[in-house]
Amino acid sequence: MSPVIPIQLDTGCQDAPVLRERGQREVFCGLTGIIWLHRKMQDAFFLVVGSRTCAHLIQSAAGVMIFAEPRFATAILDERDLAGLADAQDELDRVVQRLLARRPDIRLLFLVGSCPSEVIKLDLSRAASRLNARFNPQVRVLNYSGSGIETTFTQGEDACLAALVPTLPAPPVSDEAQAPALMVVGALADVVEDQFQRLFEAMGLKRVSFFPSRSSACQPEVGPHTRLLLAQPFLADTARALEARGAQRVAAPFPLGAEGTAAWLMAAAEAMGIPADRAAPVIAPARARAEQALAAHRARLSGRRVFFFPDSQLEIPLARFLSRELGMQLTEVGTPHLHRQHLAAELALLPAGTRLSEGQDVERQLDRCRAERPDLVVCGLGLANPLEAEGMTTKWSIELVFTPIQGFEQAGDLAALFTRPLHRRQLLAA
């Protein structure tokens, strides 16, 4: 059993300058989040109000999910809607009525806005409150925007969860209900959630909830007793909404890799008043297994140079993991948005001098990438093929969101996502 060594935070990149760019961007839109959210929230339905392009995006993104179930659809805005010749609100009511009559299993319906619905200024919050008045309590109707206008693809989850926060119950007024309770925030694969739940229980944490929950009937309570622990780094609006209801955020790195997961779990224990000498031995065996799983990947990745284009908002935690646990060298770490507070623990762990960029001016960034000639480029789908054609090895960042990567048991799988493209390139070159 390896001892759990607390992370020593130095300043790392906490005060490092950031290159801020505001030019053309190459990112997916927030509709993409529906693919993992609909699997997590098992009685929810996502109705995109958008164009045929939106429908194609969702269907092709869903196509990579072998076990995808049809709990999402697109209400297509056609030329008459776009030209203002039809009352889109009336049409939406008819679509929702038909859908709910056919699918009595739906308990939570999200109307998801898109670029076209925003361009024609279709007010989905008005539609949601009208439909809610009609169908609640059988079905709760909420809305959020998944549009790609000025957003990136993981913001869809943030917008969805932020829309849910006002529906979370407050705890009853009793001493027991006011005791600290941990809320893990961010959609995690069920297998990962179950692993964390077991570790929390073994550490002695009794009051733990996960948000979003699998069933809309069991939404977690939120109030001043809530200690909110972010499982994903892209939930700025959700965290703000929870904090407005009194929740207190637990500062921690994100649960990627052996080191990040250990620090994340220990931060949760501390916030819940569990002494470190009780929590640390519980997580030590799983951490040792994770470190062992990483050793083989470290041999292959150590010294290799990696370049991150901004896409998933996972870039900074991933860069920390690749650099500290696998010995990779960071040439540039780009992120769509840099939330300094939520990423403070991560920034402190990055090697001093790491080049950080926020936002994108894609041509300039491509020039910097070509000049660096990194061994591996982490980027969105739109850039991967052209870069591969130029002889670079790429990793699709969207795969890092679709794959369970958090926690000790997934640390080896996470590392494998980076060794695999390098191995493939080697085979092609042989």
Ligand code: SF4
């Ligand atoms: S929401 Fe916007 S970016 Fe996304 S598929 Fe629809 S039109 Fe394209």
